[in-house]
Amino acid sequence: MNMELDDKVVVITGASTGFGRGIASRMAAEGARVVIGDLREEANPSGFDERPELTTVQLLESGGGQASFAQCDVTKRMDVAALVDHAVERYGRLDVMVNNAGVYRGGKLLHEFDEADLDLCFDVNVRGSFLGAQEAIRVFHKQGDGGNIINLVSTAGLQGHPRQSVYNISKGAQANLTRCLAIEYGHQGIRVNGICPTYAKTALTRAYADNSDFDKMFVESVPLKRWGEVPDIADLAVFLASDRSSYIHGALVRIDGGETLCRYSV
Numbered sequence: 001m002n003m004e005l006d007d008k009v010v011v012i013t014g015a016s017t018g019f020g021r022g023i024a025s026r027m028a029a030e031g032a033r034v035v036i037g038d039l040r041e042e043a044n045p046s047g048f049d050e051r052p053e054l055t056t057v058q059l060l061e062s063g064g065g066q067a068s069f070a071q072c073d074v075t076k077r078m079d080v081a082a083l084v085d086h087a088v089e090r091y092g093r094l095d096v097m098v099n100n101a102g103v104y105r106g107g108k109l110l111h112e113f114d115e116a117d118l119d120l121c122f123d124v125n126v127r128g129s130f131l132g133a134q135e136a137i138r139v140f141h142k143q144g145d146g147g148n149i150i151n152l153v154s155t156a157g158l159q160g161h162p163r164q165s166v167y168n169i170s171k172g173a174q175a176n177l178t179r180c181l182a183i184e185y186g187h188q189g190i191r192v193n194g195i196c197p198t199y200a201k202t203a204l205t206r207a208y209a210d211n212s213d214f215d216k217m218f219v220e221s222v223p224l225k226r227w228g229e230v231p232d233i234a235d236l237a238v239f240l241a242s243d244r245s246s247y248i249h250g251a252l253v254r255i256d257g258g259e260t261l262c263r264y265s266v
């Protein structure tokens with residue numbers, strides 16, 4: 001049976017839980033061989049993952065998929081290089097790099113944030129994607145037949161939000177990283193795109209998901225009247241990883257139920 005990602009080798013950072021895990025699961029179901037890089041292998045117990053008692057590798061294998069885990073801190077070049085090399089050693093090549101690992105800091109006005117919050121957001125969200133792109137491109141150049149990079153950005157990278165400036169400016173940098181990469185490597189057949197979701201329920205947004213006032217206000221502000229869901233994002237990632245999206249390049253795809261169109265409700 002022909003599947004969307006037959007035999008493609010995909011590396012996904014931060015895929016032990018949340019979006020990365022959902023993307024890994026959908027990609028494996030479409031025939032991809034998936035390498036997961038994360039700080040730890042277990043799912044985050046504060047998340048909303050399917051079968052959280054299983055690691056992502058166990059989850060994928062239980063569905064007949066092929067997957068492997070490599071411990072990786074995306075802020076460390078040696079770890080990211082070893083992650084990408086692990087994919088090549090294990091599965092022979094690399095086709096798609098998904099820079100998904102991310103951290104969030106919020107709940108404060110700009111003058112209240114510690115520099116440590118700023119540094120963490122930039123280290124993981126910007127430096128992590130930068131290193132992921134560099135190490136993937138190193139392999140893509142050696143292979144000589146193109147490649148595909150997908151960055152998990154956010155609507156926070158496309159606009160301002162109150163009380164999360166350190167996150168938004170890191171996501172803004174990640175959005176522009178996506179554009180720069182697309183300009184520089186398109187002629188080599190290396191496609192680069194960004195996914196820009198609004199709020200979806202994961203460990204990262206647990207505090208918001210548990211806040212009924214926020215839930216009401218947020219759902220009211222979204223024309224489709226619901227939160228994003230992990231499979232929404234995973235389906236888009238599969239499409240961007242597949243050859244069906246072969247002319248989509250440098251796009252920052254909003255996946256937000258229309259939330260960023262307008263602040264007023266009908």
Ligand SMILES: NC(=O)c1ccc[n+]([C@@H]2O[C@H](COP(=O)([O-])OP(=O)(O)OC[C@H]3O[C@@H](n4cnc5c(N)ncnc54)[C@H](O)[C@@H]3O)[C@@H](O)[C@H]2O)c1
Pocket residue numbers: 013014015016017018019020037038039040044047072073074075100101102103124152153154155196197198199200201202203204205
């Ligand atoms: N959940 C949302 O509403 C939302 C919305 C827009 C964008 N995003 C983005 O999507 C991505 C995934 O978010 P999520 O909601 O799944 O978060 P999550 O907290 O559920 O999962 C993040 C994963 O990244 C891993 N990680 C963190 N720091 C790392 C590091 N230094 N090295 C390797 N792995 C690391 C964590 O261990 C975890 O497994 C992030 O880039 C986030 O900014 C999330």
